[in-house]
Amino acid sequence: MNADPRVALDVDGLDVDIHTPHAVLRAVDSVSFQAVRGRTVALLGESGCGKSMTATAIAGVLDPVAEVAGGSIRLSDGAGRVTDLVSASAKERRELAGKDLGIVFQDALTALNPVYPVGTQLAEPFRIHRGLSKRAARREAIELMRRVGIPEPETRVDAYPHQFSGGMRQRLLIAIAVALSPSVLLADEPTTALDVTVQAQIMSLLRDLREERDMAVVLITHDLALVFEQADRVVVMYAGNVVEEGPVDDVFGSPGHPYTRGLLDSVPVSAERGASLSSIGGAPPELSAIPSGCVYQDRCPLVRSLCREQRPTAREVSPGHRSACHFPDEVSSEEANRSVEVTR
């Protein structure tokens, strides 16, 4: 499809279904985006929007009740070979995991094995993929700990995960994820559990590693300001759908979807201290009750009959900036600033 050799991950029309006893629910609905080496693309959305489900689908660790129902996830490795992760066998996936696709999860304590020293866990990628000896892998592990800023790695290599602070654990996870310099690094809310001063350290580390190892970073987060500061492109998700996508400056500077506008307006800004914040009325729809037509219609100040009848397809509003709204030109108007009173 896209022949750009810099594209490391190409997600195209990804659908994920959840099987419940009563029905099959679509949690991710034809999501498409690309991740380019040396750049950060952010998946932005509120809880339940499908951003983490998208990440787990890419990582191949979906919950057993969920399955990929359509689309493709093409990962290109360092040598330019492209594999579709959706159709890949378990064996092929295992070979790619860690080597070409690194993952950093939100909760570092549960992601690390509590009964093994961190050095053993850090050495694993080298042992499995490179076939290094125990001693050589341990040397690599120590080097890696030094690289991600863990003090005294020679002694800390034998410590257990619970002996590290939250920030240090997150550094360990990042170390494991980047150990083999994968082409794509998937970071699912990597700093949500951390304090801001530690978050700043971790984000700066991720940025440095991205440059150093020429990785494509997929940052999954709900934090608008973090996206603004860290990402090059942003994919805004709502109710399982991509509602807007484009360069961060364009999307945040002149949003093409009323949901993005609503989110941006909900951020407390110093200039309006004490004043009423504009908020988005109501709540996102349940997966079982996603309306036909536009997914955002129940909360949208611009809604009209066309929105209820027909689901908008993504259209370009400026170069490289696409919005799934029937009326993207009206998003910047006064009218779109109005909060909808939703009673439910």
Add this chain to the structure above:
Amino acid sequence: MSDSPLLEVRGLTKVFPVRHGGRRKELRALDGIDLDLRRGETLGLVGESGCGKSTLARTLMMLERADAGQIRFDGVDPLALRGADLLSFRRRVQMVFQDPFASLNSRMTAGEIVSEPWRTHRSMYRTSRDRAARVAELLELVGLRRGDAGKYPQEFSGGQRQRLGIARALALDPDVIICDEPVSALDLSVQAQVLNLLNELQQQLGVAYLFISHDLSVVRHVADRVVVMYLGRIVEEGGTEPTFERPLHPYSGALLSAAPSLDHSRRREQIILSGEIPSPLSPPSGCRFRTRCWRATDECATSVPPVAVDAADGSHTAECFHPLQAEDQRLAVSAS
């Protein structure tokens, strides 16, 4: 209304005995906290995890006994109160919790949750008719419906649950509500709704908030004054604008600088602190922040830092030998 603060705290200290490596040690969670909360104002309390924010909240709620220091609430020392007097103090200071999923009993209906405080404070709303009427009023006050009284917490969304938590806190007509991270579990769009509600309730009822949050943009939006805590001490306090515009303490500067911002004009340089908050079991000597501070000198290790005062605003102070100067302040805050 008098001019004296509603809540005055002086030298408040809370020590937890802990065992560390088989030895008994003292964890000084609060070490000489001074603060004032005036009637009807919002005092923001900012700090990272482990700095003692929640212990301070619990101590002010009389859920923990303070080990030293004085509290004056409306001229009375609640630490000396017993029985009915203590009960009436408790009525006047209520709390809204962080997690609207864990802080509401899922076996009780919304109406039972909101009216439960009256089972302890029996002089209020004695008849069941009064109670039902007041529950309905409270639910409407926080933006829920009268008819919601029969629903269970799990039937509400996160934002609606937090409204329910607020209604419960209001049931006893408190003068102070301690809000411990009231919106950090909520999505952004819902967070704005709850912040607006808290603001409206304050204007309507004149209740004072002690607003604890790690989110600086939220605190900046809601608070009249702020205090910044680090390892059990208040390191800086002042009006919200002076403190956010001209932070004096290097820690406050680093916090402001580290927080991601949507401000386009913001300078890209950040102050990135090294290390993390030290263990409160063995806090650094002298200034507690010196181990992470880029301005620290020898004297920071040997003696307790003096109070530095903002030249432009005498009520804005920090505990520091080397307060930030104009140049560093520009680096720290979003230059707008």
